[in-house]
Amino acid sequence: MAGHVASPYTGRVDAKPFLVAVGRALQVVGLDVVLIGNAAAALQGAPVTTVDFDFLFRKTPRNLQKLKALADELGATVLRPFYPASDLFRVVREDDGLQLDFMGTIHGVRSFEGLRARASVIEVEGVSLRVASLADIIKSKRAAGRPRDWAVIELLEKALEAAQPQDPPRRAPKGK
Secondary structure (H helix, E strand, O other), rough: OOOOEOOOOOOOOEOOHHHHHHHHHHHOOOOOEEEEEEHHHHHOOOOOOOEEEEEOOOOOOOHHHHHHHHHHOOOEEEEEEOOOOEEEEEEEOOOOOEEEEEEEEOOOOOOHHHHHHOEEEEEEOOOOEOOOOOHHHHHHHHHOHHEEEEHHHHHHHHHHHHOOOOOOOOOOOOOO
């Protein structure tokens, strides 16, 4: 599976080594991003999988330089694949299949700043990653409307509901 390492003896997929390496490289080059998509949802407990890591970033000339520096730091290459989404930049490392997608815009989200403000920081082995909220991930997948997005929306909604603090049951007021 591209972008993941199989854990020894279990056959399970473990993305942690990739997330740690990517998080460290992002810190080195100073690229401000928010992890989005299924990888972000999985870090928040949603039972979903993915073969790549998707990020939203501000598409500026300086950040495009940082994106190239990130690829160099990871021993990877920046590609600009032909997709309808014109703001997609893919960073790939062929030796192990690492794939990172960086987008300047995503469906259902008005601005990087707003997404970033609603995001949380999750630490993975001492590396901090800014992760989009489940609500924003769901909103974006609904707006994109792709079959692969619709396939996971119900799982994401259940994970969001499970993550919401539950109000204690209310007691009926005592009569006089």
